[in-house]
Amino acid sequence: MIESHLSLLIVVIPLIAAPVVAVLPNGRAPWLFSTLVTWSVFYLAILQLANVSTGGVVSYELGGWAPPWGIEYRIDSVNALVALIVSGIAAISLPYALTSVAKEIPEKQTSLFYAAFLLCLTGLLGITQTGDIFNLFVFLEISSLSSYALISLGRQRQALTASYQYLIMGTIGATFFLIGVGLLYAMTGTLNMQDLSQRLPEIFEHRTIHTAFAFIMVGFALKLAMFPLHLWLPNAYTYAPSIVTIFLAATATKVAVYVMIRVIFGVFSLHLIESTPTDELFLLLGMAGVIAASISAIYQTNAKRLFAYSSVAQIGYMVLGIGFGSVLGLTASFVHIFNHAIMKAALFMALGAILYRTGSNQVKDMRGLAHKMPWTFAAFVIGGLSLIGVPGTAGFISKWYLVLAALEQQSWIVVAVILTGSLLAVAYVWKLVEIMYFNSGPNASSKTSSEDIKEAPLSLLLPLWLLVIANIYFGFDTSLTVGIAEPAATMLLGDKP
Amino acid sequence: MQFIIDHYNYWLVIILMMAGFYTVISRSNLIKKIAGLSIFQVSVFMLYISIGHVKDGAAPIIESDVTVYSNPLPHVLILTAIVVGVATTALGLALVVRIKEAYGTIEEDDIHKQDQSL
Numbered sequence: 001m002i003e004s005h006l007s008l009l010i011v012v013i014p015l016i017a018a019p020v021v022a023v024l025p026n027g028r029a030p031w032l033f034s035t036l037v038t039w040s041v042f043y044l045a046i047l048q049l050a051n052v053s054t055g056g057v058v059s060y061e062l063g064g065w066a067p068p069w070g071i072e073y074r075i076d077s078v079n080a081l082v083a084l085i086v087s088g089i090a091a092i093s094l095p096y097a098l099t100s101v102a103k104e105i106p107e108k109q110t111s112l113f114y115a116a117f118l119l120c121l122t123g124l125l126g127i128t129q130t131g132d133i134f135n136l137f138v139f140l141e142i143s144s145l146s147s148y149a150l151i152s153l154g155r156q157r158q159a160l161t162a163s164y165q166y167l168i169m170g171t172i173g174a175t176f177f178l179i180g181v182g183l184l185y186a187m188t189g190t191l192n193m194q195d196l197s198q199r200l201p202e203i204f205e206h207r208t209i210h211t212a213f214a215f216i217m218v219g220f221a222l223k224l225a226m227f228p229l230h231l232w233l234p235n236a237y238t239y240a241p242s243i244v245t246i247f248l249a250a251t252a253t254k255v256a257v258y259v260m261i262r263v264i265f266g267v268f269s270l271h272l273i274e275s276t277p278t279d280e281l282f283l284l285l286g287m288a289g290v291i292a293a294s295i296s297a298i299y300q301t302n303a304k305r306l307f308a309y310s311s312v313a314q315i316g317y318m319v320l321g322i323g324f325g326s327v328l329g330l331t332a333s334f335v336h337i338f339n340h341a342i343m344k345a346a347l348f349m350a351l352g353a354i355l356y357r358t359g360s361n362q363v364k365d366m367r368g369l370a371h372k373m374p375w376t377f378a379a380f381v382i383g384g385l386s387l388i389g390v391p392g393t394a395g396f397i398s399k400w401y402l403v404l405a406a407l408e409q410q411s412w413i414v415v416a417v418i419l420t421g422s423l424l425a426v427a428y429v430w431k432l433v434e435i436m437y438f439n440s441g442p443n444a445s446s447k448t449s450s451e452d453i454k455e456a457p458l459s460l461l462l463p464l465w466l467l468v469i470a471n472i473y474f475g476f477d478t479s480l481t482v483g484i485a486e487p488a489a490t491m492l493l494g495d496k497p
Numbered sequence: 498m499q500f501i502i503d504h505y506n507y508w509l510v511i512i513l514m515m516a517g518f519y520t521v522i523s524r525s526n527l528i529k530k531i532a533g534l535s536i537f538q539v540s541v542f543m544l545y546i547s548i549g550h551v552k553d554g555a556a557p558i559i560e561s562d563v564t565v566y567s568n569p570l571p572h573v574l575i576l577t578a579i580v581v582g583v584a585t586t587a588l589g590l591a592l593v594v595r596i597k598e599a600y601g602t603i604e605e606d607d608i609h610k611q612d613q614s615l
Contacts, residue, residue, distance in 0.1 A: 134574055141581045145588055152592060157599035161608055164592045168521060171534055171585050178541050178578060185571070186548045 006051070007060040007073040007129055010044050010083060011139075013037060015122040022115035030111040031101070034118055035094045041125070042084075042091035049080040053484055059131070067131070068192035074131030078488040081334065082258045083128040085341050089250040090121050093345065096463040097243045100352050104241045105153055113153060117247070119146040124255045133181050133267070134191045136259065137174065140223070143255075144170045147248055154239040162235035169232040173222030180215035183208050196267050204272055213272065216263055224256030226319055227289025230312040237308035242352030245304060249311055250345040254337045257318045261333065265492040270325050282323030287417045289316030294424035298431065303351055304361045306428055307344065310387065313421060314340045317402055320414060327489045328405035334485035336398035339474060343386040343395055346467035350380040353456035353464060363435055370437040372453045375461055377436055379468045384429035386471040389422050394474040397481065506547045513540035525605035527596060531589040538582040545571040545578070 017037040024030045052058055052075055060073040075083075097117075105113050123143025130136050148170070152163035185191055187208050188199045203209055218229075225233040233253075237245050264273060273279050290313050297309035314336070321333030353376045354369060355361050370377040386393035389400075399418060406414040455461070474481055501508065513536055520533025549571035557569040593603055600608050 134577075138577055138581065141585070145581075145584055148588055148592070152595065157596075158612060160592055160596045160599055161612070164527065164589070164596060167585070167589050167592065168530060168534065171589075172518075172521065172537070175538055175541055179544065182541065182545050182548060182571075185545075191574075 003047075005060070006044055006048050007058055007075050008062070010041055010048065010087070011073075011122060011126045011129055013041055013044075014118045014125065018115045018118040018122065021118060022111055024111050026107050026110045028098070030114040031094070031098050034097075034114040035091075037118060038087065038090045038094050038121065041121070042087040045080070045084045045087040045125075048075060049077070049084050049484070051075075052077050052080045068190045068195035071135050072131040072192055072194070073129045074194060075129065076488070076491065077484050078262070078334070078492065079128040079258065081484050081488065082255060082337065083125055085254060085338055086121070086124045086128065086251045089247060089341055089345055090117075092463050092466055093243060093246050093250075093349075096246070096349060096352070096460055099457055099459045100243045100356060101241070103356055104155060104243070109153065113150070116146045116149045117244075119143075120150060120247070120252075124251055127255050127259060131193050132191050133184070133193050133196065133263075137178055137181060140174055140177070140259075143252065144174060144223075147244075147252060150244040150248070151236050151240040153244070154241055156239055158235065159239035162232075162239045166232040166236045169222055169229075173219045176215045176219030176222070178219075180212040180219060183212035183215065187212070193262070193267050197269070200268060201271070204275075209272075210276065213268055213276075213278075217260075217278070220256055220260050220263070224253050224260060225312055225315055227285055227293060227312060227316060230289070230293070230315075233312060234305050234308040237311065238302055238305040242348065242355055246345050246348040246352060249308075249348055250341040253311065253315055254341055257315065257322075257333065257337055261322060261330065261492070264322065265330070270493060273325055279323050279325050282319050283411070283414065286316045286318075286320035286323055287414060289313060289319065290417055290421040291424070294421050294428070297428045298424065300428075301363050302361055303354075303363055303366065303432060304348070306363070306432070307347055307351070310425065310428065311340075311344060313425075314344070314387075317398070317418070317421070320418075321402060321405065324405045324409060325493075326405055326408060327486070327493055328401060328408055330489035330492060331482065331485045332398055332401035332405050334488060335401055335478075335481045338481050338485075339386070339394040339398045339471075342467050342470045342474065343383055343393075346379060346383040346464060346471060347387065349460070349464040349467065350376050350383060353460045356460060357453050357456055363432065366432065366436050367439045368436070369453070370433075373455050376456050376464070379461075379464050380436075381433060382468045382471060384433065386475070388425045388429060392472065392475050394471045394481075396475055397478055401482070506543065510540050510544045510547065513537075513543065527593045527603040527605065528590070530605075531586060531593065534589065535582065535586050538578070538585070542575045542578060542582075545575045 014037055021030045021033055024033060058075040061067060062071040101110060101113060120143050123139045123146065126139030127136055130139060148163050148167045151166060152160050184196060187203060188196055190196055190199060222229045237249055293309045293312035297306050300306035300309060318333045318336050321329040351361055357373065358365055386395040389395040403415055403418055517533045517537030517540060521530050521537060524530050524533060549568040551565060551567045554565045554567035555563045557566045597603050600611055602608060
């Protein structure tokens, strides 16, 4: 029973749970229920990945309507991996949420907060599961609308403007995507991605197809914050509540990257990318994003904003992988989607723990914190090393594959950009490490006196360290990440003309 | 000339789309931006509905003497998209209300100035 409806249950369970959570009384009950829901979804996502990891494809017909007329959920190793990341991050961040949410979100909003969180999870999982491109738009809007609401819950009033800005940009992006889908439908008469990929090659030269492609690409470049369309991201991540930043930074942009890859290689094909200047454009924008965003990160005075810019830079790496259009490049992108999710979640969790104790994420308020919060600091350093890409951490694996992909095509300039990006990452991570460890002057500017600051509570530290250990573990054992990403990349590139 | 007249709905789509998009970009009043965004979305709805029209097709209701029907699927899709659009507009306006409470203004420039002076 569960086996045959697995792919649907992953989406439907959080969807049904969301209104239930909304009517639960405020306090601990919504949290407990959401935690149960996310862990069961995580378990189902593991089952699903196990089903398809051997190369199989699971097709689920919604309501028994056969594709391409009905909506099809089509699971292969690509989206099973992304679904695992999304549900895994949700499952790990919810134990963290109890303490963090109690501190940052008014108690009368807790049940609504968890309802919005579950809706966001529904949307993101739905995007990964579905094989229907219009269904994808609907799930995209479910996740976007709930994430606007989540971001606006931040304590400072800038959270409202950040959310508004994201709403405008996100809606323009989604509407562009809708225009593209409409044009594709007008040309082919189908919305099923598998069906589209078979019908499109005959009419590739048609101008409408090129227009549709451009609309979809620009729309999703906005959603995934590809440089230079990233302007909504730093504000949204900075002012959102810690738990929202952790969840969105680790999942929302990653899912958008997945859609980008799926649409480019699974619906259109490599042929279209190479016959238009798209691949060169992706490489160029990826490189510009890595360098420009990393430099901006160095100059930030708010630690959350610093890592938000760093996220834009990391997305640049994934875009580079897409731009190569090779098996190695796509493998690097997939592995980086996974690794960046766990490293950014760990880093934002560490910042959330600091915010919990000091009430601030300003760099200047972090002086000498390493001595008061040694465990948080140690986790932060390991997360930072993974972000830089030091051997022995997960970050190294994705950088390694990206450099291999660049070497394979002998684009030395990309290799130089990747290495420069890592050096810039050293600069901005070091900036924080220095102020936390070596700068132990009295913390005069902070509101709480420095004596009050002690190690973060265990409920924050445990999820944080779980992710840190994952960062180290996936730096050595790549059978889950590379082992799935490589066949997935081959599959996406392989069976296309 | 006949081409332009025959496809007048597509021209309307383009005009509405550009008007809406330009409003979003150029206005600093937050409510006007949302209004522009709505117009922009509505133009896409019209695009879909125009696509669904089949030449000489009747409304898609089964009748004995009709052989050519218009395609109802885009209409159904757009029903979904309209719901999404309404939700977006509602959420956007709710945010504007909150912004007005927090800043006392809904002009983007004034909000920006207040944030800078902090």
